[in-house]
Amino acid sequence: MRIPNFKSEEGSVLYKNTVGRVISPRVADVMLSHAISHLTSSTIRRVLDLGCGPGTLCVPIAAQYPRLLVTAVDSSDSMVVLGKEEAVRRGLNNIEFRVMNAGHIDLEPESFDLVLCNLAFPFFPRPFDSMCEVFGVVRPGGTVMFTVPGRHTWEEFFEVVRNVLGDVITMAKPFLSKFTQAEVLPDAMTAAGFEKLEEVRTRLPFHFANGKAVLDFFGELFHLLDYAPGEVRSELTEAIDRGYPEGFTMRYEAVLLSARRPGLRQSPGEVRSLNDSEHVQAN
Numbered sequence: 001m002r003i004p005n006f007k008s009e010e011g012s013v014l015y016k017n018t019v020g021r022v023i024s025p026r027v028a029d030v031m032l033s034h035a036i037s038h039l040t041s042s043t044i045r046r047v048l049d050l051g052c053g054p055g056t057l058c059v060p061i062a063a064q065y066p067r068l069l070v071t072a073v074d075s076s077d078s079m080v081v082l083g084k085e086e087a088v089r090r091g092l093n094n095i096e097f098r099v100m101n102a103g104h105i106d107l108e109p110e111s112f113d114l115v116l117c118n119l120a121f122p123f124f125p126r127p128f129d130s131m132c133e134v135f136g137v138v139r140p141g142g143t144v145m146f147t148v149p150g151r152h153t154w155e156e157f158f159e160v161v162r163n164v165l166g167d168v169i170t171m172a173k174p175f176l177s178k179f180t181q182a183e184v185l186p187d188a189m190t191a192a193g194f195e196k197l198e199e200v201r202t203r204l205p206f207h208f209a210n211g212k213a214v215l216d217f218f219g220e221l222f223h224l225l226d227y228a229p230g231e232v233r234s235e236l237t238e239a240i241d242r243g244y245p246e247g248f249t250m251r252y253e254a255v256l257l258s259a260r261r262p263g264l265r266q267s268p269g270e271v272r273s274l275n276d277s278e279h280v281q282a283n
């Protein structure tokens with residue numbers, strides 16, 4: 001079993017076709033529904049999508065709210081390439097993509113009204129440092145929103161296959177341990193100086209009709225069966241079908257944390273007027 005490396009070119013495409021197609025857009029929708037009052041507010045102009053991946057969140061925002069200036073950053077060149085391609089395909093000119101590490105955010109201080117981070121925080125190597133970097137680029141009174149998966153989301157799947165393939169839980173530890181990092185999110189926000197923390201948990205069950213559908217998804221994602229003989233695949237499919245005759249439902253939980261940078265909220269009249277030329281087009 002190989003643990004996915006979403007940063008490589010292969011990993012970015014893999015991500016886009018698996019989690020990025022099935023799971024992340026639904027979590028992004030949760031984020032969008034909670035951010036709607038901000039996105040539609042006349043006081044909001046500049047939005048940052050941190051760890052933007054292939055554009056799952058930032059592209060729909062830029063398309064739906066052409067008035068906004070969206071900056072999308074990711075430490076992976078290949079993810080940024082995928083995001084740019086999508087923005088170009090949709091003819092967007094209010095979005096700028098940059099390759100950037102969340103550990104060192106090289107953007108204008110206090111310039112963003114809203115910072116969004118969909119499912120990327122658990123991957124940041126130094127979460128507290130990254131949160132301080134985020135604090136630095138949010139304007140006083142601005143808002144940040146992070147989504148992370150609930151603690152047990154992935155473990156359930158590994159439980160299903162453990163009996164057939166042995167202790168994949170152990171093999172999956174490096175991947176799963178990333179998600180314990182999500183638990184430090186509220187502390188990191190408070191330590192960085194954010195206030196008015198709010199947490200919303202949303203259940204997003206993902207249903208797979210049968211064992212084959214489960215394997216098609218997770219097998220590809222985790223390269224679970226790359227080296228396994230054909231009979232292991234059918235054994236696993238049958239085990240899932242036996243254990244879950246109605247199909248397998250992954251009880252995914254999206255955890256959304258929002259907070260505010262202390263300070264005075266600007267009135268609409270005070271919003272700095274940005275020249276569109278300050279924003280580089282996606283292409």
Ligand SMILES: C[S@@+](CC[C@H](N)C(=O)[O-])C[C@H]1O[C@@H](n2cnc3c(N)ncnc32)[C@H](O)[C@@H]1O
Binds near residue numbers: 057075120124125
């Ligand atoms: C699970 S994906 C989420 C992508 C996207 N937000 C979405 O909703 O599809 C996590 C993303 O975080 C990015 N990432 C990981 N570490 C990072 C870092 N230190 N700085 C910036 N981005 C990072 C990865 O390259 C990847 O695109």
